[in-house]
Amino acid sequence: MSQAAKQDANEPTRTGLSRGALKRAVLDNLFYVMGRFPEVASASDRYSAVAYTVRDRLLERWIRTARYYKERNSRTVCYLSAEYLPGPHLLNNMLNLGITRTAGEVARELGADLAEIRETEEEPGLGNGGLGRLAACYMDSLATLQIPAIGYGIRYEFGIFDQVIVDGWQVEKGDTWLRNGNPWEIPRPKLTFPVGFGGRAEHYTDKHGVIRRRWLPDLMVNGVAYDTPIMGYGVTNGNLLRLWKSEAPESFNFQAFNVGDYYGAVHAKIEAETLSKVLYPNDEPVAGKELRLKQQYFFVSCSLQDMIRLQLRNAGTLDRFHEKYAIQLNDTHPALAIVELMRLLVDEHFMSWEQAWEITRNSCHFTNHTLLPEALETWPVALFERLLPRHLEILYEINRRFLDEVRVHFLNDEERVARMSLIDESDGRKVRMAHLAAVGSRAINGVAELHSSLLKTTIMRDFHDLWPERFHNVTNGVTPRRFxxxxxxxxxxxxxxxxxxxxxxxxxxxxxxxxxxxxxxxxxxxxxxxxxxxxxxxxxxxxxxxxxxxxxxxxxxxxxxxxxxxxxxxxxxxxxxxxxxxxxxxxxxxxxxxxxxxxxxxxxxxxxxxxxxxxxxxxxxxxxxxxxxxxxxxxxxxxxxxxxxxxxxxxxxxxxxxxxxxxxxxxxxxxxxxxxxxxxxxxxxxxxxxxxxxxxxxxxxxxxxxxAEEVQQRQAEGYRPWELYHGDAQLRSAVDLIASGLFSHGDTELFRPITENLIHSDPFMVLADxxxxxxxxxxxxxxxxxxxxxxxxxxxxxxxxxKFSSDRAIAEYAKKIWQIEPAPVELAD
Ligand code: CR6
CATH class of the missing domain: 3.40.50.2000 (Glycogen Phosphorylase B;)
Structure with a gap:
């Protein structure tokens, strides 16, 4: 090796962590990626140059990790979540790489200020609140604990709205988080999967003369992968956050264009792209909107097709799919995974129903995040059938077999059968997503001790009677790195x-x-x-x-x-x-x-x-x-x-x-x-x-x-907030002061909905506490x-x-729920 080549090998300036290497990389990125020189660079240019510098260093570790996991064919957690709220990446990634201090010095040497640079970063608001942030904390801890994991979700173009206050009112502004580009993601235009909607299911005879069932959708959408590396703290392991963006298949346009239906072609494209446009801004969602069901199916289908692709590449067969993957369903939003995995295995990979069910039920795990009855997801059967006709057939078959099991277990209890059915027949026919998630999962968990025990005695009581061994608690945690x-x-x-x-x-x-x-x-x-x-x-x-x-x-x-x-x-x-x-x-x-x-x-x-x-x-x-x-x-x-x-x-x-x-x-x-x-x-x-x-x-x-017990008791006795209001002078005068118009320039109507609600119904017992x-x-x-x-x-x-570190929570999931071991990656060969 020549002297110069030797020196190059010893000084990997491309991804080195020394001050000199970082400084040179920031200047290079400013020049070659952003096309700027320092004197004219804006704050956003400086941010991007620094972000690309950090990203290069992540990539090196991340690729090493991917190679290592592939060679070992490591068991992998697939976290399926409709929401992720990672927060700004830059400082967290610097911390995990151990370069915060050096990067601050480099910024200063270049006449910039890290504090100012960090302020320019837009955060990906791809979630509503606790549930989405929890998913991000768990991604951080999975990487830090060196557990192979992929987080799957949706790359919403518009995340949670920005809130501005005008005259004391909330006004929502569209969140354009991608307007300056996103240095943390790597688009994978070649990694796309087709996802169908609508159409019908039919019988056909395959080449062996076997009669089979298949789905003929009438709309196809493509899911394109966008990858974000998630580094562990102080380790080489880096995991993958893979978010799907919806696009129209190319062929669509041409077909329609050829027959002269220009409007039809454009319309189909827009419809396909709408899927990943916007996050539904409801925490604990209420309304069942068609687009939301489409979003759920879209990301679940892409993710499962991706897992199947990887497993076929590595193992050549899907027989041991459940040994390779532990799928975690973050609430019921991805519960369609159970039906879709059955469809993929049975219809597309020609597996027997029994084997496919064995694999599905041993791959999936379900976390419930709410007991609020209005937040439990259901979908009208008619809507489900229109969008996913073949899935409804599969769901009915899962239900038929499941209810037979219930009948055998609890003889002569048809009321229980009706309560547990995947279909709610009481008020228009609806698919109960929590029941689907419970039936198709190996493990079901709540997110705090009280919540997990209430799950067993309230909304999941019948399921706990049937399968007590499937119930667990994993109390939530948050990452100390970020917080x-x-x-x-x-x-x-x-x-x-x-x-x-x-x-x-x-x-x-x-x-x-x-x-x-x-x-x-x-x-x-x-x-x-x-x-x-x-x-x-x-x-x-x-x-x-x-x-x-x-x-x-x-x-x-x-x-x-x-x-x-x-x-x-x-x-x-x-x-x-x-x-x-x-x-x-x-x-x-x-x-x-x-x-x-x-x-x-x-x-x-x-x-x-x-x-x-x-x-x-x-x-x-x-x-x-x-x-x-x-x-x-x-x-x-x-x-x-x-x-x-x-x-x-x-x-x-x-x-x-x-x-x-x-x-x-x-x-x-x-x-x-x-x-x-x-x-x-x-x-x-x-x-x-x-x-x-x-x-x-x-x-x-x-x-x-x-x-919680006293609350239940009080409600059972009949809660009468107006008695509390009349019986407590201080409470009454506080409510009255709001009603009086003091805080609304004399307007006694404005806050009446709040005061009247408190006095006459008070569903959350504000007055009692x-x-x-x-x-x-x-x-x-x-x-x-x-x-x-x-x-x-x-x-x-x-x-x-x-106790409330997400590292503890993830260690519990790994042991109790997933049975997965860490796979530490070394940086040096
Ligand atoms: N809204 C719960 O309400 C919990 C998080 C994460 C929530 C909250 O108490 O900490 O999940 N539930 O487990 C849902 O989103 C359905 C939340 O964030």
Missing amino acids: MVVSNPPLADLISDTCGHADWIRDMRRLRELEAHADDAGLQGRWREVKTAAKGALSDWLGQHTGFRPDPETLFDVQAKRIHEYKRQHLNLLHIVWLYEHLKQNPNAELTPRTFIFGGKAAPGYFMAKLIIRLIHAIGEVINSDPQVNGFLRVAFMPDFNVKNGQRLYPAADLSEQISLAGKEASGTGNMKFAMNGTLTIGTLDGANIELRDEVGHDNFYLFGMT FHAYQERQQEVDRAYRDPNHWTRMSILNTARIG
């Missing part, structure tokens, strides 16, 4: 400093080492400094974006999540209104100055949720401009709550509001993100709050409200006045939050 290290670097540094290592980032149980220092005055002081600085940064941001800059010296009391009546933002508001009145009447009341901060989007068609946003602003307007209370009470709203803005909020919160009606929030994950950042919780015994309280210690958590909530808030108020005590509790929350 601690990337969101809150000063806190991460302080923790590493105190513990003497950074191993807690991979092994969150080691945060317990902080406990020994919880009373240490030095740590407490630094802990407070970190919190105050984060509050200052949030204040600045709010000042710039809303015109109101909260005082960082006040207690930051934050409720940030989707706006939903069951989450009870209006309980929080009633308390604020009560406080306001109380202060007006008792100007000398001893009170901790507090800023209540809200954030969250409302589904565009959810009237009450949008009115709650209006009410938050209305109350804020009056209170914030009343000099009589201003030293003590303020209300702010962070517009456009998304992953990026969440990262500003979690580090800055003193108190986190997790106040849903017990039994309604399956898990919640915001609760974990706040507590990781040393935020104390005021909350009900709902979802993962229960486990969080047990972990951090009952003394370090502000509990209030009815238990008001008193307990108010009392606990007073305790919070007192505790905050003792900074040492408060800081101790804050430190203990962080120290004891380890």
Whole structure:
């Protein structure tokens, strides 16, 4: 080898991680990819040049991983999810590669600022809230735990809308996240699969004289793969997020064009492309829209065809498909996978029904994420039949065999048979997707202890009677990489400093080492400094974006999540209104100055949720401009709550509001993100709050409200909110103040839907929990006045939050549900 060649081999500048290599790569990318030189580059050009530099380094590791998994034919998790909310990629990828510091220096040397560069990144808003963000946390942990995995989903052109506030109302703006390109994805135009819709099923005789059934769709769409590498933290393993974009097959155009039907050709193209255009903006969806069913089938079919392609390439047969793949269905959105896999195996790969069912049922696993009856997906049989006629036949056959099993198991119980059927015959015929998912899965799990046990006694009770061994719990978790290290670097540094290592980032149980220092005055002081600085940064941001800059010296009391009546933002508001009145009447009341901060989007068609946003602003307007209370009470709203803005909020919160009606929030994950950042919780015994309280210690958590059992009991007895309203003077006057028009310039109609609903129906029992909530808030108020005590509790929350790492959750899935082992990849040969 020549000297020069040797030097090249020793200095892989193309993907090196040294300062020199990074600097050269950024300049090269700016020049060769963006076609710019530094003096004229815009912030967006600089961002892209840095992003491509990081991407090259990911690709090297990712390709090495792909090769390694292929050689070993590793068992692989296929996570099927209609939503992913990864958040901005740049800093997270830098962290996982271990180059954050070097990259910051390189940026400075090039006259740029990493903070400014990161601000220009658009986040892929391909999800609504908790469920989509959970999928992203799980992708992060799968890679970090070195578990081979592919995340499959939809590449929506328009993700969740951007929220802007106009005159106190939410206004939705289209999310054009792709307008400046997306450096993180690699289009795979050759990797496409055809997906059919409509048409009919027919019998035919194959070349061996066997009579078979096949589907003749009347519309074909292509799914094109777009790949995003997902790196593990501090490891070489990189997994794959593969999202499908819909396109019209080329041939379509030409056919129609040849017969002169130009309009028809264009129309077919548009219809095909519409499929992956837009994400449905409903968290806990209600309406069953045709396009949504199409989207579900589209991504499920592409994903299964891809798995089958890989398995045939590697093994030459599909007989052991279930040994190769563990398919995880993220809620019922991908439940059609069960029917589609049957169709592919039986109709297209000529497998017997029995073998195909054995494979299907041993490949699929189902996570339920909600007990809300209105959020359980069903599809009208007529719609299902029109779009997927062959699938309906298969579904009926699955149902026929399943119901026979039920009859044999529970003799003479036709009522149970009707309850368990995949078809609901009670009110127009509907396909029950949760039942389909349960029948076709090896394992069924809820997302927190309470939720998993309620599943067994409520909506899945009959299934639990039949197959108790299939039921599990895996409590949700969130990634400490994004929600601690990337969101809150000063806190991460302080923790590493105190513990003497950074191993807690991979092994969150080691945060317990902080406990020994919880009373240490030095740590407490630094802990407070970190919190105050984060509050200052949030204040600045709010000042710039809303015109109101909260005082960082006040207690930051934050409720940030989707706006939903069951989450009870209006309980929080009633308390604020009560406080306001109380202060007006008792100007000398001893009170901790507090800023209540809200954030969250409302589904565009959810009237009450949008009115709650209006009410938050209305109350804020009056209170914030009343000099009589201003030293003590303020209300702010962070517009456009998304992953990026969440990262500003979690580090800055003193108190986190997790106040849903017990039994309604399956898990919640915001609760974990706040507590990781040393935020104390005021909350009900709902979802993962229960486990969080047990972990951090009952003394370090502000509990209030009815238990799920008490809620059920109260409802069974007949809940009468008007009696509570009439019987509690403070509560009544808070409701009345809203109804009086004080917050609506005298308009007594505007908020009537909220006040009337509370008094007369109150489905989420806001009034029943008001008193307990108010009392606990007073305790919070007192505790905050003792900074040492408060800081101790804050430190203990962080120290004891380890359980809620998504690494723990994924390790549980790997062991209990998937039976899969890590496959560590080495970087050097
Ligand atoms: N809306 C639950 O409501 C849970 C997440 C993730 C939700 C929430 O409590 O933390 O899933 N459910 O498991 C659905 O989306 C159906 C959510 O995000």
